[in-house]
Amino acid sequence: MSPARIRAGAMDDIPAVLGLLDAATEWLVARGRTGQWGTEPHSGDPRRRAQLAAWVPPGHLHIAELDGRPVGALVVGAAPAHVPAAGEPELYVELLVTSRGHAGRGLGGDLLDHARVLALGRGLRLLRIDCYAGDDRALVGWYERQGFRATEAFAVTRPDGTQWPGQVLVQELGQLSRRGRGGRRGR
Numbered sequence: 684m685s686p687a688r689i690r691a692g693a694m695d696d697i698p699a700v701l702g703l704l705d706a707a708t709e710w711l712v713a714r715g716r717t718g719q720w721g722t723e724p725h726s727g728d729p730r731r732r733a734q735l736a737a738w739v740p741p742g743h744l745h746i747a748e749l750d751g752r753p754v755g756a757l758v759v760g761a762a763p764a765h766v767p768a769a770g771e772p773e774l775y776v777e778l779l780v781t782s783r784g785h786a787g788r789g790l791g792g793d794l795l796d797h798a799r800v801l802a803l804g805r806g807l808r809l810l811r812i813d814c815y816a817g818d819d820r821a822l823v824g825w826y827e828r829q830g831f832r833a834t835e836a837f838a839v840t841r842p843d844g845t846q847w848p849g850q851v852l853v854q855e856l857g858q859l860s861r862r863g864r865g866g867r868r869g870r
């Protein structure tokens with residue numbers, strides 16, 4: 684299998700990214716994991732569309748493609764308001780999603796490698812991310828296997844008043860790379 688090519692995202696990519704997000708939500712729902720992203724398609728949410736559109740002009744959106752087709756998306760930028768500030772300059776992973784039809788290929792790790800390269804290229808030595816920490820914390824475990832270390836736990840109040848449990852994870856760059864990368868890469 685050829686490696687994924689990772690390139691800057693454009694406005695034209697937004698429908699494909701929404702497709703990846705919708706497919707991931709369906710995949711989560713099918714596994715009973717409705718706590719992370721709920722049950723509704725992202726494509727039906729105007730705020731999600733606006734957020735994606737806002738990420739394009741500053742160059743925050745990056746697309747992984749195979750044979751010219753988008754198979755993953757990465758958004759990097761600044762930390763959101765709901766997580767504790769970092770004590771030093773950082774690059775923050777705001778969104779990561781891969782094609783459910785290409786699971787098991789290590790595309791998520793490839794996109795995280797791209798984030799590391801972007802960070803180091805900007806002189807940044809800290810990469811952070813947050814993710815859903817509910818249920819069995821499987822997603823936290825996946826990031827730990829990608830070389831991240833869990834730091835602060837936090838909670839966001841959902842519109843219905845319940846709490847969405849989140850976990851911040853950090854990776855200090857420089858002592859990289861692909862450290863702790865687990866999983867099957869298939870190439």
Ligand SMILES: CC(C)(COP(=O)(O)OP(=O)(O)OC[C@H]1O[C@@H](n2cnc3c(N)ncnc32)[C@H](O)[C@@H]1OP(=O)(O)O)[C@@H](O)C(=O)NCCC(=O)NCCS
Pocket residue numbers: 707711716719778779780781782785786787788789790791792813814815821822825866
């Ligand atoms: C997380 C993600 C980007 C990793 O991409 P990838 O390198 O292509 O990895 P895979 O899809 O093969 O998944 C790797 C493992 O993590 C598990 N996993 C992935 N997303 C998960 C999630 N949201 N919750 C629980 N487990 C998850 C998979 O079941 C798989 O487990 P296995 O190794 O036991 O089979 C991708 O799985 C994805 O898009 N997941 C759904 C959306 C998501 O949760 N994005 C991250 C938001 S912070």
